[in-house]
Structures are given as C-alpha cells and as structure tokens.
Amino acid sequence: MRVVPVCIGCVVLFSAAAFAQAPDGSAVFQKACASCHLQPPAGSRAPDREALRELAPEVVLTALTTGTMFRNGAELTDAERRAVAAFLAGRPVGAAPPATAAGRCNAAPAASLNLTGPSNWNGWGASATNTRYQAGDASGLTADSVPRLKLKWAFGFAGVSSARSQPAIVGGRLFVGSESGDLFALNAKTGCTYWVFHAQAGIRTAISVGPYTSGTNAGTAVYFADGGATAYALDAASGRQIWSRKVDDHPYAKATGSPTLYNGRLYVPVAGVGEEGQGGRSQYECCTFRGSVSAIDANTGRVIWKTYSIAEEPKPRSKNKDGVQTWGPAGAGVWSAPTVDPGRRAIYFSTGNGYAEPAQPTSDAVMALDMDTGRMRWRYQPTPNDVFAGGCRAENPDNPNCPAKQGPDFDFSASPMLTKRSTGQDILLIQQKSGMAYALDPDRDGAVLWQYRTHGGNGLGGQWGGAADGRQAYFGVNGPASQGQGGMRAVRIDTGEEVWSKAPAEKLCGTARGCSAAQGSAVTAIPGVVFSGSMDGGVRAYSTVDGNVVWQFDTNRDFETVNGVKAHGGAIDGPGASIADGMVYINSGYVSLIGRPGNVLLAFGAE
Numbered sequence: 001m002r003v004v005p006v007c008i009g010c011v012v013l014f015s016a017a018a019f020a021q022a023p024d025g026s027a028v029f030q031k032a033c034a035s036c037h038l039q040p041p042a043g044s045r046a047p048d049r050e051a052l053r054e055l056a057p058e059v060v061l062t063a064l065t066t067g068t069m070f071r072n073g074a075e076l077t078d079a080e081r082r083a084v085a086a087f088l089a090g091r092p093v094g095a096a097p098p099a100t101a102a103g104r105c106n107a108a109p110a111a112s113l114n115l116t117g118p119s120n121w122n123g124w125g126a127s128a129t130n131t132r133y134q135a136g137d138a139s140g141l142t143a144d145s146v147p148r149l150k151l152k153w154a155f156g157f158a159g160v161s162s163a164r165s166q167p168a169i170v171g172g173r174l175f176v177g178s179e180s181g182d183l184f185a186l187n188a189k190t191g192c193t194y195w196v197f198h199a200q201a202g203i204r205t206a207i208s209v210g211p212y213t214s215g216t217n218a219g220t221a222v223y224f225a226d227g228g229a230t231a232y233a234l235d236a237a238s239g240r241q242i243w244s245r246k247v248d249d250h251p252y253a254k255a256t257g258s259p260t261l262y263n264g265r266l267y268v269p270v271a272g273v274g275e276e277g278q279g280g281r282s283q284y285e286c287c288t289f290r291g292s293v294s295a296i297d298a299n300t301g302r303v304i305w306k307t308y309s310i311a312e313e314p315k316p317r318s319k320n321k322d323g324v325q326t327w328g329p330a331g332a333g334v335w336s337a338p339t340v341d342p343g344r345r346a347i348y349f350s351t352g353n354g355y356a357e358p359a360q361p362t363s364d365a366v367m368a369l370d371m372d373t374g375r376m377r378w379r380y381q382p383t384p385n386d387v388f389a390g391g392c393r394a395e396n397p398d399n400p401n402c403p404a405k406q407g408p409d410f411d412f413s414a415s416p417m418l419t420k421r422s423t424g425q426d427i428l429l430i431q432q433k434s435g436m437a438y439a440l441d442p443d444r445d446g447a448v449l450w451q452y453r454t455h456g457g458n459g460l461g462g463q464w465g466g467a468a469d470g471r472q473a474y475f476g477v478n479g480p481a482s483q484g485q486g487g488m489r490a491v492r493i494d495t496g497e498e499v500w501s502k503a504p505a506e507k508l509c510g511t512a513r514g515c516s517a518a519q520g521s522a523v524t525a526i527p528g529v530v531f532s533g534s535m536d537g538g539v540r541a542y543s544t545v546d547g548n549v550v551w552q553f554d555t556n557r558d559f560e561t562v563n564g565v566k567a568h569g570g571a572i573d574g575p576g577a578s579i580a581d582g583m584v585y586i587n588s589g590y591v592s593l594i595g596r597p598g599n600v601l602l603a604f605g606a607e
Contacts, residue, residue, distance in 0.1 A: 023080045025087025032076065033084065045513070049088075056097070056159030056180035057082075057089035058202045062227055065252075067592070070274045074281065078251070089159070094181070096198035097158070103563030105192035109185065111237045113171035113220045115210065119581035121169045124206040124258040125465070128340035130415040132467040132576065133525045140582030143528030145606040146541050147551050149584060152605045153191040155184075156565025161597035163587035165224075166206035166258070166522075166575030173236070174585065175222050176601060177203025183224065183232075185239060188583065191562040191603060195239035201227035206258035206337065206575060208266070213299050214242050223266050223298065225255030231268045231296060243301035247294045250275075257349075257415075258337040259296075265304065266296040267340070267347055271333030276355045279401055280391020282322045286401045287330035287356035287389070288314045293338055293349055295374060305374035309334060309351045309367065310360050317357070318400045326400045328356030331387070332363040335462065336415040341426070344442060345371040350412030350430060354387040357403055363387075364410055366430060366438075366446060380446035383410045383434060388459070410434040413462030414522070418442070419470065421494045429493070431463045431475050437489075439496055450496030454489050455479035461594050464574050465522030467530055472499055472544060474530045476519035486517030488532055488542055500547035507536040508554045514571065514596040522576035531584065533572030535595060539586055539602075555588035559600050570598025582606060 064073030165177035179202035212221040220236040233242040257269035272289030291309035309332035331354035364383040386407030396402035428440040435455040477487040486504025509515035516535035541551040555569025569588035589598020
C-alpha cells in the first residue's frame with residue numbers, strides 16, 4: 001500500500017443540485033475529482049485513482065468533511081460525499097473491511113483482565129489526573145534501561161495516512177483505534193490480533209478500559225469515541241458492542257479529545273472540527289457549533305448531563321452580502337480529555353477559540369464543572385476575544401461571516417494536569433498554543449500561581465499535552481519556525497522556574513515536504529526520563545536531570561508488520577507514548593494541515 005495524503009490536490013467543483021437523492025459515486029468522482037485525481041499532473045501531490053482505492057471510506061469522508069479538503073467537500077451534499085467515498089474504497093462508510101487471518105493470535109484472550117495491576121496504561125494520561133507520568137513499577141523501565149530500547153514489533157493500519165489513536169495497555173492486552181474506524185485488541189507483547197471491531201467513523205481518541213454491568217452480564221469494557229461524536233462500550237474479551245451513544249448531532253461535531261473513565265462514568269468531550277474553516281465561505285451560515293462535555297453512564301450509555309462550553313445558544317446575527325444568515329456565538333471546542341478531581345468532585349477541561357461573535361469568556365479557557373450536575377464552578381481565560389475563522393482577513397468590518405478582527409487562534413488543545421506541589425497542595429498545569437504554560441489553584445477558582453513561556457506562540461498546530469512527575473513538569477515546543485520550532489522545556493512544579501531548556505535536535509526528515517522539527521505531540525514521563533515524539537518522525541528520550549537525549553529512534557522508513565500491512569512512519573503529533581510493563585508504544589503518521597503521512601504503531605522493549 002502506498003501511504004498518501006488523502007486531502008491534497010485540486011478539485012473541480014460542481015453543483016450538488018445536479019444529482020438525485022441517491023447519487024452515483026462514480027459520477028460524483030468524474031465531475032468533482034477526476035480532473036486532478038484521475039491523472040495527476042507532474043509534480044502534484046494529489047493521489048491518483050489507484051492510491052485512493054487503497055484508502056478506507058471513512059478516511060475519504062473525513063478528508064471531505066473535516067480534513068484539508070473540507071472546503072471542496074463543502075460544495076457536495078453529505079450523500080454525495082458518502083457516495084464518492086464508497087466508490088473510491090469499494091465499500092460503504094461504516095462497513096467493515098474484509099476479515100483477514102494475517103497476524104491473528106493462536107488462542108482467544110482470557111475472559112478477565114487485571115484492571116488494578118501495576119503494569120497498565122489506561123486512558124489518555126495513564127490516570128484520570130492526566131499527568132502522563134508512569135511510576136517505575138508500572139513502567140517496568142528505568143533510566144538506565146531506556147538507552148537499550150529496541151523495536152520489538154510493528155503493527156500497520158490499513159487504508160489510512162495518519163495514526164492518531166493512543167493505545168491503552170491493560171492486563172497484557174493492547175487496545176488501539178484507527179482512522180479507518182477499526183478498533184483492535186492486540187497481545188501487548190507480540191502484537192498479534194485477538195479481535196477487530198468496526199465503528200461508524202474514524203477513531204483518533206485514546207482508549208479506556210474498565211468494569212461494566214449490563215443486565216445479567218458483567219465484565220470488562222473498552223471505551224472510546226469516533227469522528228461522528230459517538231461513544232462506544234465494547235466487551236474487552238470478545239469485541240461485542242455493549243452500547244453506543246451519539247453525544248452531539250451537529251454535522252461538524254467530532255470526538256478528538258479522549259473520553260475519561262472514572263467510577264462508572266465516561267466523560268466525553270466534543271470539538272467542532274471543520275466549522276471554523278467554513279467561516280470565510282459566504283455560502284455557509286457561520287456558525288452554530290458549541291463545544292461540550294457529556295457525562296455518560298458507563299454501564300448503559302445513558303447521558304447523565306451535558307454541559308456546553310458556551311452557555312448561550314447561537315442566535316441569528318446579520319445577513320452577509322449573499323443574503324446568507326449568520327449565527328453566533330459559536331466555537332470553544334473541547335479538544336482534549338477531561339481531568340477528574342475526586343476530592344473536590346470536579347471535572348476540569350480546556351477549550352479552543354471562538355468561531356463566531358460575540359466573543360465569549362469561555363473560549364481559550366480552563367473550566368471546572370461540578371462532577372454531579374455538570375454546573376460550571378469557575379473558568380480561567382488567559383486569551384480573551386479570540387474569535388477566528390478560516391479564510392478571513394485580519395480585519396473584516398463588512399463581512400459578518402468573519403470576526404471583525406481575527407483572533408490569534410490560541411486554543412488549549414492539552415488536558416489540565418492535576419498534580420501536587422511539594423507542600424502536598426494540589427495544582428493544575430496546562431500549556432496553550434500561545435506558548436504559555438500556566439499553573440492554577442483549584443482551591444481559589446483557578447487563580448494563577450505562576451506562568452512560564454515555552455515558546456513564542458503558534459496558531460497552526462496544537463500543544464497536545466505535558467507531563468508532570470511530582471517535582472518537575474515537561475513541555476514540548478511547537479512554535480513557528482521563525483521562533484525556534486521544536487525542543488523541550490522542564491520547569492519546577494512549585495514555582496515555574498526553568499530547570500532546563502533544550503533546542504530541537506537535527507531534523508531526521510531532511511528536506512522532505514512537510515518536514516518539521518515541531519514537538520507538539522504529548523510527552524510522557526517515567527522516573528528519570530521524558531519521551532517526546534516529533535514532526536520530524538523522531539522519538540526521543542530526554543534525561544529529566546539535564547535534558548540530554550539518552551535515546552532516539554527514527555521512524556521515517558518502511559516497517560515489516562506483524563499483521564502483514566505495508567506500513568511506513570512519518571510525522572508524530574497528537575498522542576504521545578504509552579508506557580507499561582517494560583514496553584514503550586507510539587504511533588507514527590500525522591497528516592492534517594501540517595505533517596507527513598504514516599500508518600504504523602511501534603512497540604519497543606529494553607534488551
């Protein structure tokens with residue numbers, strides 16, 4: 001399989017009204033896509049028809065709705081987008097691919113899993129506090145053993161160009177999703193496949209595992225959400241669906257942030273991927289999406305409460321020059337996993353920028369909700385008036401589709417980390433796309449304890465998460481190339497004082513298109529070492545003492561995989577490393593507005 005970016009190239013658009021209610025996918029392709037994808041011109045990055053045939057229909061649909069071809073796809077109806085995706089892939093969206101025996105385990109998994117064992121990585125941050133720190137017993141690694149890490153196995157994701165679902169490792173099993181919509185249960189030591197479940201849309205969230213009771217049945221469930229804002233619970237032993245629940249009906253609603261499982265509830269965040277990019281189109285009624293967090297009964301899928309990040313419902317604003325009604329307020333998507341504070345019975349989460357005016361006090365904010373009711377307790381907003389829409393100028397006094405003045409697009413895309421100071425008092429830590437890292441006091445309504453600048457700020461590309469080991473906090477550096485893209489920072493949790501700062505290493509991807517040294521990927525810490533993936537395709541381990549690189553692996557190559565899928569590494573962004581039982585697991589491949597394609601999960605162990 002050639003790993004290609006789905007959403008690059010040109011498209012000849014046409015009127016969607018020309019087609020009947022049940023469009024023909026071949027006709028849609030001929031009129032909308034063929035001019036660039038049937039015979040791509042020399043030097044074009046547009047994949048040809050043969051390369052598109054190898055992509056999953058969910059990947060094509062995502063490219064046309066929320067990927068880099070969303071502006072082109074916006075000219076089509078939803079039925080037309082689904083029809084052309086089905087035509088290109090040879091199967092409808094939501095239909096499982098043909099089963100394969102390659103890489104299957106010889107024996108079925110045990111019916112039970114050890115959920116409380118020390119060697120687990122469960123959910124986004126290894127625990128509901130989202131510190132992304134794995135203690136020595138749980139990690140199975142020491143600082144001395146990290147330089148001896150070797151690749152043990154690789155697993156390929158078929159039909160995709162990105163690998164953005166962070167795996168969970170529980171009781172010797174590994175659970176990971178794919179942007180094809182497949183959820184895999186693997187043997188954590190060998191990578192062989194126990195079972196596969198196919199969701200209705202691509203999966204980019206981390207996976208959580210926990211107990212469930214359903215009628216007379218009880219066992220262990222796997223929880224995740226998909227790109228259609230639907231949450232799922234599957235039986236961990238068999239892959240059987242226990243329940244599914246669509247948590248938001250907005251056409252641009254998508255689960256990018258991982259659901260957080262705690263004490264029988266699943267807290268599901270929703271972002272509006274794609275709508276802010278439509279804002280500059282005069283044909284679009286910008287904008288109506290609002291971010292949210294829903295509390296769901298983990299046993300039944302029942303929604304207990306749902307809280308929007310913007311309390312006010314969108315209302316009609318003025319009409320634009322084409323007579324199209326505009327709406328607002330909108331935006332403040334929740335990109336990351338919520339954080340649980342059992343002692344205060346609170347849920348913390350962060351939000352992104354606004355999409356449409358009027359500006360709101362809850363965009364680019366850290367928010368605290370009451371765990372029982374979903375009522376907002378407090379919020380902290382360091383970047384007010386950040387209303388941003390794609391395709392708009394810096395100032396837009398006569399275009400209500402766009403903000404009067406464009407904001408800097410400084411989302412929070414990381415989860416708040418709940419950790420402790422040396423005094424034993426709790427503290428919340430979080431990094432923003434602005435380049436600022438903040439320490440907040442949960443006992444004083446999010447009052448700022450300290451702030452630290454990690455880089456100069458960058459609207460393109462998220463900061464997906466830091467790590468905290470109880471003494472120090474660690475942040476990767478994204479940032480624009482002009483201000484020193486890439487690198488790592490370490491600060492004292494108590495004070496925000498810088499302990500060390502490291503410039504980016506030499507890029508491993510050379511002069512490849514899309515090559516970047518940015519380190520926006522979430523970082524992961526164990527005692528003495530912090531791991532960071534980079535957009536250059538490198539995975540690096542830094543000493544927590546002085547920031548020196550003690551281990552590095554270059555993923556920019558082809559891999560022989562245990563499941564027989566042709567796989568290649570690329571940019572690393574979004575999720576970070578999952579570490580458990582002496583193994584380090586990390587995905588390689590990230591294509592969006594930035595990045596380079598890849599489709600592989602890599603597993604390392606010390607020798």
